[in-house]
Amino acid sequence: xxxTSQARSFDTAAASYAANRPSYPSELLDAVEELIxxxxxGACVADVGAGTGLATSLLHDxxxxxxxxxxGPGMASQFRLxxxxxxxxxxxxNNLPLASAxxxxxxxxxxxxxxxxxxxxxxxxxxxxxxxxLALWWNDSDSTVPWIADQDARLRRLFGxxxxxxxxxxxxxxxxxxxGFVHRHVPWxxxxxxxxxxxxxxxxxxxxxxxxxxxxxxxxxxxxxxAEAFPNQMVEEHYVVSLAVATx
Ligand SMILES: C[S@@+](CC[C@H](N)C(=O)[O-])C[C@H]1O[C@@H](n2cnc3c(N)ncnc32)[C@H](O)[C@@H]1O
Numbered sequence: 241x242x243x244t245s246q247a248r249s250f251d252t253a254a255a256s257y258a259a260n261r262p263s264y265p266s267e268l269l270d271a272v273e274e275l276i277x278x279x280x281x282g283a284c285v286a287d288v289g290a291g292t293g294l295a296t297s298l299l300h301d302x303x304x305x306x307x308x309x310x311x312g313p314g315m316a317s318q319f320r321l322x323x324x325x326x327x328x329x330x331x332x333x334n335n336l337p338l339a340s341a342x343x344x345x346x347x348x349x350x351x352x353x354x355x356x357x358x359x360x361x362x363x364x365x366x367x368x369x370x371x372x373x374l375a376l377w378w379n380d381s382d383s384t385v386p387w388i389a390d391q392d393a394r395l396r397r398l399f400g401x402x403x404x405x406x407x408x409x410x411x412x413x414x415x416x417x418x419x420g421f422v423h424r425h426v427p428w429x430x431x432x433x434x435x436x437x438x439x440x441x442x443x444x445x446x447x448x449x450x451x452x453x454x455x456x457x458x459x460x461x462x463x464x465x466x467a468e469a470f471p472n473q474m475v476e477e478h479y480v481v482s483l484a485v486a487t488x
Pocket of ligand 1 (some may be wrong): 332333349350354
């Protein structure tokens with residue numbers, strides 16, 4: 241399956257992605273260990289769609305032996321700057337460049353939706369050893385927080401999406417039931433300068449394919465609105481990580 245231009249759009253913004261995207265809370269890694277049923281320390285982990293290495297770095301810090309996989313050369317260059325000691329292979333989840341039954345945990349942090357499940361599921365099952373686990377997660381803004389709900393509504397209008405607020409359980413819809421996924425939601429917050437909040441927003445793939453002019457117009461208007469809501473220019477972002485784990 242060909243990788244779409246939206247899936248490849250991150251490559252144009254890898255440095256900004258690395259600088260501004262939120263990482264993940266340590267509670268998420270605790271939940272991963274609980275649901276996979278064994279510690280990450282010493283486990284062989286393939287972090288697929290590793291991007292600039294935000295999740296890889298946390299897995300590495302937990303003592304996992306990580307191999308990263310990503311199709312994007314721009315993301316890969318940024319990854320190698322951040323994590324020069326962690327191996328990264330150019331490849332994708334639909335055709336993993338990994339030996340069969342060689343991996344304890346396959347992780348996808350914000351990347352599973354870019355794959356074609358008809359091929360990425362059998363590929364994940366092929367590389368996992370028996371008893372190994374597939375762990376998928378997504379970090380979404382918490383739209384139960386009023387200012388985030390308002391911003392989400394403006395984003396949905398801009399991108400012509402349907403007008404229902406994001407529901408965290410939506411991430412689990414469409415996952416193959418036969419794998420018996422177990423689920424967990426992990427809420428967390430970070431407080432960042434307004435500029436960083438806006439740069440993070442502009443690194444989302446919808447903006448990367450929208451083009452500079454329309455992106456700059458939207459971001460300028462967000463700056464004005466948020467400067468009123470956060471007069472000290474520090475924005476408290478609220479997130480919910482949706483985690484799904486299946487054991488082979
Ligand atoms: C939103 S980024 C997530 C990066 C990183 N995992 C993180 O948590 O920040 C999505 C990544 O998926 C990668 N990607 C796109 N298509 C893919 C595919 N078919 N298989 C694996 N990764 C893919 C992109 O190159 C990009 O690095």
